[in-house]
Amino acid sequence: MSGEQRVLVWDLPTRLFHWALVVALGLSWYSAEQGLSGWDLHQWSGYAVITLILFRLLWGWFGSETARFGDFLAGPRTIARYLRDWLRDCTPSRGHNPLGGWAVVALLALVLVQAVSGLFATDDILRSGPLTGWIGSDMERTMTRLHSRTFDLLLILITLHVVAIAVYRWVRGERLLMAMISGYKRNGFAPPWIAPLYRAAVAAAVAVGVVWLLLATAP
Numbered sequence: 009m010s011g012e013q014r015v016l017v018w019d020l021p022t023r024l025f026h027w028a029l030v031v032a033l034g035l036s037w038y039s040a041e042q043g044l045s046g047w048d049l050h051q052w053s054g055y056a057v058i059t060l061i062l063f064r065l066l067w068g069w070f071g072s073e074t075a076r077f078g079d080f081l082a083g084p085r086t087i088a089r090y091l092r093d094w095l096r097d098c099t100p101s102r103g104h105n106p107l108g109g110w111a112v113v114a115l116l117a118l119v120l121v122q123a124v125s126g127l128f129a130t131d132d133i134l135r136s137g138p139l140t141g142w143i144g145s146d147m148e149r150t151m152t153r154l155h156s157r158t159f160d161l162l163l164i165l166i167t168l169h170v171v172a173i174a175v176y177r178w179v180r181g182e183r184l185l186m187a188m189i190s191g192y193k194r195n196g197f198a199p200p201w202i203a204p205l206y207r208a209a210v211a212a213a214v215a216v217g218v219v220w221l222l223l224a225t226a227p
């Protein structure tokens with residue numbers, strides 16, 4: 009197997025997105041723990057998270073083959089077959105596997121809920137999201153609770169995510185982590201179509217523009 013050709017399965021934008029998301033979420037967590045002294049960092053890291061997720065959503069439509077939602081969102085039958093053969097057939101997937109594809113969507117959705125709820129959250133003293141003026145105080149309380157509860161769920165999902173990567177390594181022998189770092193897998197796959205980088209630059213510019221507009225229209 010190791011003699012097989014290396015194939016680029018994860019393009020640079022997808023890898024940069026992943027590791028930037030890990031850093032930005034880490035900063036959001038760290039700054040939340042710092043309370044008032046971390047407030048500036050909390051806001052900026054949170055805006056970075058929203059921008060990254062918007063970019064990834066666009067990349068899921070206009071990006072490289074393996075980054076596209078259509079490439080990795082499998083139906084129930086494919087998932088059932090994949091689960092049934094999980095131990096018997098250890099053939100690696102070129103991109104996300106049928107189960108992992110939905111885990112990706114769950115992670116993206118939960119991170120987005122976390123960051124967007126922050127825009128409407130408040131500690132009722134000095135820290136308030138920029139869009140609290142759009143909603144009433146009841147809704148503010150709901151969003152603040154959502155912001156707090158979602159974070160607990162997110163921690164659980166991220167832990168499962170990292171454990172799953174380790175299980176795939178030790179049970180099925182798949183080096184998923186190395187692939188998310190280098191971009192390459194070595195399993196004789198047909199190389200996926202890789203999108204030109206200018207597309208990523210356009211998607212990033214659109215994501216930055218949308219977040220900028222949102223903040224510029226804040227009450």
Ligand code: HEM
Nearest residue numbers: 036040051054057122123126127129130131135136137156
């Ligand atoms: C995904 C990115 C984010 C993460 C991981 C995150 C995480 C957290 C955490 C863990 C807390 C403490 C919650 C608690 O005390 O129970 C918090 C509080 C808070 N966050 Fe975020 N946050 C994010 C994005 C944002 C954004 C974009 C804003 C708005 C600019 C924001 C505004 C707030 C506010 C106002 C509080 C205080 C709420 C309170 O005291 O209950 N957050 N955040």
Ligand code: HEM
Nearest residue numbers: 022030033103104105108112115116166170173184185188
């Ligand atoms: C803040 C914590 C994390 C979040 C929110 C997160 C989220 C994600 C997301 C959304 C993807 C899909 C990538 C894409 O298609 O764009 C992914 C994939 C991946 N992540 Fe993470 N991740 C986190 C931490 C980590 C850590 C610490 C590791 C290292 C063990 C890791 C390893 C991977 C790997 C190897 C993949 C590719 C999985 C596959 O081949 O299907 N992630 N992650």
